[in-house]
Amino acid sequence: MNAFENAHPALAGALAAQGYETPTPVQASVLAPEVSSADLLVSAQTGSGKTVAFGLAIAPTLLEEAERFGRAEEPLALVVAPTRELALQVRRELDWLYAPTGARTASCVGGMDMRRERDVLSSGAHLVIGTPGRLRxxxxxxxxxxxxxxxxxxxxxxxxxxxGFREDLEYILDAAPSDRRTLMFSATVPSTIAHLAKRYQRNAVRLATAGERTQHHDIEYRAHLVAPNDRDNAIVNTLLFHDARSAMVFCGTRIAVQHLSSRLANRGFSVVALSGELSQNERTHALQAIRDGRARVCVATDVAARGIDLPTLDLVVHADVPNNSDTLLHRSGRTGRAGRKGVSVLIVPHTRRHTVQRLLKSANNLRAAWMAPPNAEAIAKRDRERMMQDPVLSEDVTPEELEFARELLATHDPEKVAAAYLRLHQASRPAPEELLDVASASSEPPRKARDDFAGSVWFKVSAGRKHQAEARWLLPLICRAGHVTKNEVGAIRILPNESHVEITASVAVRFAAAIAEAGTGEESVTITRLDGPPAPADAVSRPARPSGPKNWKGGAAGRKAGGSRPNKPHRSRSE
Incomplete structure (x- = not known):
């Protein structure tokens, strides 16, 4: 039985030439006979083959019983996509799919020569693909x-x-004949999409592929717990460990893209950056560099990366935690496409581990493997495994190569030749970074009892009662600056001019190192290690309710009662 038996016969040859044997779930759903002439509202993952799906779905409507199109005049089909890259990618897909039919396609996208587009349209096209603003x-x-x-x-x-293209979309749909078919494809179907479908579709059939409701099994999710100031180093090690043919690193802002891309370039990575201020020509050159292998890492914002399809993308790295589950799925969906395997790695500051756990749960309850980011030893081991399996070692050698190889071995010891090959390989790669050790976030550790602080280490904080120091703001400062959790902090004793903090012995060295490297982040607060346990003093321990000025009730109530907020040390501008 032909797996594409319900597809229009004119497209069968193109599918076979591209190696299509079995339809994806979304392709099979739109080919069902009962929806052949219906309006469709389809939810499917990015990379699920939906471009071919809607190309197959509209073929009977466009061609009817014919094998080829007639002379191109006014367009018969219009495809609207959110970005230039996606529109051009869709056109390339439809070009090969409709090649046997003699179809003429045209693209209308922002950033391109509008006069040339107008000339193409005036000469006739069967299918037009474009972005909302340019089409309008x-x-x-x-x-x-x-x-x-x-x-x-x-x-x-x-x-x-x-x-923000709602107005443009409504204008385009209002301008099209009312008896047309309308097909909407969307990764998610929020209420805004449902309202648009209700207004512009007629008795639409809702199709939800199985992949929408389950984890994308072609994508492996990993979460690396890191110290907040170790993010860039963890990204470097992640890229080195996976050594992907192409990788995409997502940042939350343009400034973050500029910073990280510069950092990676300085470390020796071949990298391009994508953010909103680039011209179309710059974007095209950046993407082409990734496609042809001149660059292997693309650092991008979410908006700039929308609609991009990189066939060899094996790795997605979330440098900044996604704001919501839709963003997580859209980012991750750039890999694991068309049956290929991919890896999606979240770089998680330990202060945001609970946020990420909730994010994964809200994203169809995604399961991620929580683990430490790769260290230098893991990277070296993985690199050597790749070297042992390198196809170049099993390829046939030419007579010239064999002659020189024998000359090398006659002149030098074989082990020295192999060692030189290893050094050359290592010299071509950036060196891994040394990372701070952070405990696993796979589960919430139980709160330590007082007895667990035997052998603990004490530190002095240069803020006391005269500075209005309170345990409620000292504790988060200590955790943030020292990269520890509240369960690794023992007693907090607040004295008149300073405070003493107890840190469990297992993390004391790491705590001291983090403080020495980056300070506290407060202009007037320092933390130093004490030589031993402090002598008992008139202190306020952490469990006690912090005191303040008599008329200070805390929060809005205190302000309404006329109380003034206690003065805290000012944060530095870098925070």
């Missing part, structure tokens, strides 16, 4: 006539609404 411009200028449109496809509709 052509419609308003009269260069794009939608009067003969039989099908409209909205690809990644949720992202188009997120990017």
């Amino acid at each position: 411009d052509h419609i308003e200028r009269g260069s794009l006539d939608l009067s003969k449109i039989r099908a409209v496809v909205l690809d990644e509709a949720d992202e188009m609404l997120d990017l």
Whole structure:
């Protein structure tokens, strides 16, 4: 039985030529006979084969019983995508899929020459693919006539609404004939998409593929718990450990993209950056560098990376924790596409581990392997395994190579030749970073009893009662500055001019090292190690309720009662 037996016969040859044997779940769902002429609202993961899916779905509507299109005049189909890259990618996919039919395609995207697009449209096209703003411009200028449109496809509709294209989409849909088919494809179906579908679709059939409700099994999720100031170092080690042909690193802001891409470039990585201020030409060159292997790492913001398809992308790194589950899934969906395996790594400051655990749970209860980021030893071991399996060692040698190899072995000891090969290989790669040791976040550790602090180490904080020091703000300062958890902090004794803090022995060295490297982050507060346990004094221990000025009730109540907030040491601007 032909797996694509319900597909239009004219497309069978193109599918076979591209090696398509079995449809993906989303492709199979749109080929079902009962939905062949219906409006569709389809939710499917990025990388699930949805471009081919909607190409197959609209073929009967466009071609009817014919094997080839007639002369190209006004377009018969319109595909709307959120970004230039995605629109151009969709056009490339539809070009090969519809090649046997003689279809002419045209693209209308921002950043390209509008006059050239107008010339192409005037010469005729069967399928037009574009971005919302540029398509609306052509419609308003009269260069794009939608009067003969039989099908409209909205690809990644949720992202188009997120990017603020609702008004443009409504204008385009209102300009198309009312008897057209409307197909909406979206990774998620929030209420905004549902309302758009209700207004512009007729008795739409809702299709939800199995992949939408379960974890994407082609993507392996990992979470690396790190000290907050160790993020960049952990990313370096992650890239070295996986040594992916191409990797994408996501940051939350343009400034973060600039910082991290510069840091990685300085470390010797071949890297390109994608953020919103780049011109279309700069974006195209950056993406081409990734595709042809001149660059192996792409650092990008979420908006700049939307719609990008990199076939060889094996690794996604979340340098900044995603804001929500949709962002996590969109980012991770850049890898593990079309049956390929991929890895999605979250770099998690230990102060945000609970946030990430909730994020994973909200994202269809994703299961991530919590582990320490790769250290130098793990990277060296993995690198040597790759060297032993390098195909170059098993390839046939030419007579010239063999002659010189024999000359080398006659002149030098074989072990020295092998060692030289190893050194050359290592010299071509950045050196791994040394990371602070952070405890696993796979579960919440039980609170330590007082007896567990036997042999603990005491530290002095240069803030006491005269500085309005309180345990409620000393504790988070200590945890943040020393990269420890509250369960690794014992007693806090607040004295008139200073405070004493007890740290469990197992993390005392790491605590002291973190303080020595980065300080406390407060302009007027220092932490130093004491030689031994302090003498008992008139102190306020952490469990006691902190005291303050008589008229200070804390929070809004205190301010309403006329109390003034106790003065705390000012944060430095770097915080």
